[in-house]
Amino acid sequence: MSYPFEYGDRTLWDAGYHSGQLYxxxxRGAAGFLEVRSGLTPTPQGGCAVDREEFQAFVQRLxxxxxxxxxxxxxxLGHGLLVTxxxxxxxxxxRITVRAEDTKALAEAKARFARTMAS
Structure with a gap:
């Protein structure tokens, strides 16, 4: 069983059910702590729709x-959530705005992790 993350008609990440639920x-917990919306809305099919603008604001705050x-x-605590x-x-x-000194490390972390996130 999967937990798809969708943007319009595109599947961004076809997460495993438990991985998707945990993410x-x-x-949601981080968004509450940061006092912003996560940009993730449950779908009737058992996954999440991603609102690009809200999600971008959430990731920037994260x-x-x-x-x-x-x-x-x-x-x-936030690093794994941030990379995902x-x-x-x-x-x-x-995209979000990142400090120049963080660009390379984040790009490498994203590239490594993206390979494990089937779409």
Missing amino acids: VSLA YELCTPGSNEVLRE SLVLLDRVGA
């Missing part, structure tokens, strides 16, 4: 939480 739960200088525990979110954000054709 959505973590994203990135800001995970930057050097922030609390190390919060940064590390950045892959999805790339797949909807959107």
